Amino acid sequence: MDTMFEILMGLPLFKGASYKRIQQVIEQTKFHFLKYLDGEPMVEPGQECSHIKFIISGAARVTISNSDQRFKVSQTLRAPEVIAPDFLFGRATRYPCSATALGTTGIVQVSKQDYVKILNSDPIFLFNFLNVLSMNAQKAVDGVLAVTTGSLEERIAFWIVALTQPGGTDISLACRQRDLYSLFGVQRSSFMATMESLKQRGFIDYTSNEILVNSRRDMLELLNSGVEG
Numbered sequence: 001m002d003t004m005f006e007i008l009m010g011l012p013l014f015k016g017a018s019y020k021r022i023q024q025v026i027e028q029t030k031f032h033f034l035k036y037l038d039g040e041p042m043v044e045p046g047q048e049c050s051h052i053k054f055i056i057s058g059a060a061r062v063t064i065s066n067s068d069q070r071f072k073v074s075q076t077l078r079a080p081e082v083i084a085p086d087f088l089f090g091r092a093t094r095y096p097c098s099a100t101a102l103g104t105t106g107i108v109q110v111s112k113q114d115y116v117k118i119l120n121s122d123p124i125f126l127f128n129f130l131n132v133l134s135m136n137a138q139k140a141v142d143g144v145l146a147v148t149t150g151s152l153e154e155r156i157a158f159w160i161v162a163l164t165q166p167g168g169t170d171i172s173l174a175c176r177q178r179d180l181y182s183l184f185g186v187q188r189s190s191f192m193a194t195m196e197s198l199k200q201r202g203f204i205d206y207t208s209n210e211i212l213v214n215s216r217r218d219m220l221e222l223l224n225s226g227v228e229g
Contacts, residue, residue, distance in 0.1 A: 004031070007108065010080045011054050013128045021122050029118060032109045036101035042083070043099035049087040051109040055079045058105030064097040064163050071175045071183070073159065075168030075216075076102065084165075085129070086136045088112055135166070152194045155184055157223040160213055171213035 004026050008014045014022065032051070036042050042060055043053070057079050065072040077083065083099055089112075110118070119126045164171055175183070181191050195211070198204045203219070205212045213219060 007056055011056075011082070012080060013052075013054075013082060013085070013125065013132070015128065016124045017122055021124075025118055025121065029110060029114050034107040034109065036105045036107065038101055038103050040101045041098065042101055042105070042107065043095050043097065045095060045098055047095045049084065049093050049095055049112075051111050052085060052088050052115050053083045053107050053109045055081050055083065056106045056108050059102040060099045060105055061102050062097050062099045062165075062168070070179055072173070073163040074170075074172050074174070075164045076170040077165060077167060078169070079106075081165065081167045082132075085132055088115070152184060152186055152190060153198060154223055156194070156198070156211070157219040160216065160219045161223055164216055166216070168216055171216055173211040173213070174209060177208055 005019070005022055008022050008025065009017075014025075017025075033056075034042075036058075043062075045064075055077055059076050059078040060083065061074060061076055062083065063072055063074040077099075084095055084097060087093055087095055119129060160171060160173065177188070177191065181188055184191065186194075195204070195206050199206060203214060203222070205214070
């Protein structure tokens with residue numbers, strides 16, 4: 001069993017802090033440990049994001065969808081990822097996604113108030129969190145540029161990157177193809193040609209109702225190369 005110190009040192013938002021600082025955080029902060037069984041809901045859409053939630057063992061299947069459930073993007077987050085950290089603060093502080101345990105999954109969560117105290121206790125913690133927020137904000141800017149002027153490949157990459165986290169794997173976009181034609185504003189022939197091109201290059205696989213992403217990193221590089229070009 002990992003010690004509390006080892007658990008915190010393995011979490012991305014605590015990396016780089018000194019042993020002494022971590023020890024102080026352990027002594028001064030209430031950590032809540034939760035265990036979920038396979039298929040058990042961990043987060044529901046619209047639920048208030050009152051705690052920051054770290055996956056410390058196992059994995060979660062995280063899905064975000066539109067109101068009628070016709071468009072869904074799913075990803076798997078594994079330890080030591082954090083679930084939707086950019087919704088802890090700001091105007092919208094409710095989860096936009098669901099999260100379901102894949103196998104037995106362990107979570108450690110910290111209340112917003114206690115996490116604010118942690119952020120104020122050391123610049124390293126604050127820098128780690130600001131870096132996460134900045135990366136999410138910057139991907140939105142790149143995505144808007146791709147949607148307005150980019151190719152269909154870049155627009156698809158934007159949806160994948162914008163609706164998933166950097167550590168997300170096993171990413172899928174579930175939607176009927178005819179709805180995707182309307183979403184991206186293209187003809188069926190153009191859409192299918194793009195799908196086949198992405199598949200042949202090893203970026204995706206697809207069916208009539210789903211796009212399976214082989215690598216989020218490839219989607220991000222495709223998006224960035226289009227914006228830079």
